[in-house]
Amino acid sequence: MTSAAAAPDHPGLLPGSLTGAVGATRRTTRDWVVDSLCFLLGLGWVLLATGDALSPDPKFAAPLPQPWMVPVDAVIGLVCCALLWVRRRWPLGLAVATLPLTIFSMAGAVPLLIIYFTVVVHRRTAVALAVTAGGLLTNFAFSYVRPDPELPYWVVTAWGAVLCLSALAWGMFVRARRQLVVSLRERAHRAEAEQQLRVEQARHLERTRIAREMHDVLAHRISLLSLHAGALEFRPDAPPHEIVRAAGVMRSSAHQALQDLREVIGVLRADTGAAAERSPAGTTPERPQPTLADLPALVEESRQAGMRVTVRNRVADPAATPAAIGRSTYRIVQEGLTNARKHAPGAAVTVTVEGAPGAGLAIEVRNRRPVGPPPEIPGAGTGLIGLAERTTLAGGRLEHGRTESGDYRLGAWLPWSA
Structure with missing residues (x-):
């Protein structure tokens, strides 16, 4: 009789396709199956209750004050069955509007009970208790309007109260269970988001560390290049062996600087996930420090x-x-x-x-x-x-x-x- 998919229409409510904001939510396959079963159950009860009301055997008939009220009750039951298809959109409004019908309608008892159960599952506890109180009051009046031919008044009233309170307890259990499932799902999503955040922070810290190493290494080597280039610029008449030595140092420093820069840029451009798959330990191999x-x-x-x-x-x-x-x-x-x-x-x-x-x-x-x-x-x-x-x-x-x-x-x- 219930559905688990939709967004809550106010804080503290469980997500479900029966909330007030469900109009924009498409029914799922499960919703269609549940609604169809509820409709068939309500329709079967309407036919059974109408047949009992028309039965000549007083043991199976809860007589109405006037005979013409039997077809009226049947029409009310059919209307309530039709309302089951839209109960997801206006559960509380339908429950309040149809509450007076519970005073005399036997054919609409099951569809009205389903609407009431919907309110308990998808509305706050205070709202559910208010509707329950109204239902208990109409239950007292129902036994006067349609007395049972065999059972006394207080027995019928007690059974009606037990049925109403059982639906309340069941609905609150379903609601609590759904809230627990939603809480666990949100906690799992939050844990996943925090894990992704930690991964991003680790990437950022690693890239910062690489940038710092790049500064330390390249600044050292490029300063050597600048020093030797300046010496060659101001000493063009230096002995050939000194020029050769300076050129060799410049070539070696430039080669090492390019090698370091190539490694750093390769790490920064590499995809972390692919690098983790290539590395058995899940980290990118590094050169010895x-x-x-x-x-x-x-x-x-x-x-x-x-x-x-x-x-x-x-x-x-x-x-x-x-x-x-x-x-x-x-x-x-x-x-x-x-x-x-x-x-x-x-x-x-x-x-x-x-x-x-x-x-x-x-x-x-x-x-x-x-x-x-x-x-x-x-x-x-x-x-x-x-x-x-x-x-x-x-x-x-x-x-x-x-x-x-x-x-x-x-x-x-x-x-x-x-």
Whole structure:
């Protein structure tokens, strides 16, 4: 007798095609089946009740005051059966309009009970109780208008009340069950939406991390290119072997920069789902990240570019440094050397790394004030911001600026658990 599909017409109501806003909702196949069964059930009861009323045996007849009321009752029952097809649109209105008919109509009892059940399922509890109270009042009057030939008045009235309250209990159970199903469905949809949001956030964070790595790597290599190109520009008469060496460094740096850029752009353009399917672990394979053991190679690369770099590595076993701390240290030194090339070309740079498990790891990149104006090398100005974020996420701190002696100092401290 009920349907589960439609949108509620006011807050707190269960979705169903019997609500007031259902006019714009198309009946589903289940709705048509349920409506057809309700109509046939109501029509069968109309025929049975009309036959009983016309029966000459008083045991099966609940007589009406006037004989002409029998066909009238049959017509009322047929009209109520027809109303079952539109009860989804106006359940409460039909229940209120047909409530007076329950005083004397036996043929319309089943169709009217179906309409009442519809109200209980698809309207608030207060509304359902109000309609129930009206039905109980008309039930008292029905036993006077159409007394049963064998059963006493109070027995008939009690059976009518039991039937009405049973329909109320059943309808409220159906309504509560549907609300539970709707709540579980909404919870599942919300969980799915939250999962998609987490995936999007993970993608965004991964792309941000890749962009930060691209800045750290490309800024370092492009600054090397700019430094060597500037040297060739101002020293066209340099010895051939120096020109060859500078050209080799420029070619190598350009090749590495293009390779890094190609990898980053490939990751950014790759579809995450396809990458997850290709990777057994569900993640895109990455190239090995630098560690503290790679720091000498980074310094040597800067020395080949003409920088005067002094390294004081006081870590007993660089290879034993945790990967996350080593990677952060590498990026901090890389950014410090890049900034020194940009803003203090020719100045001596001192790199100090010291620490131990339990005491933490301290990094310092210090360079003297440049003698002349620094060259104009373009930059985004976000390198130190990225380093500060990286250091903060690692639980450390970052400092940078001029010292009292005029040197520029980039210092950081990273926690290193024992």
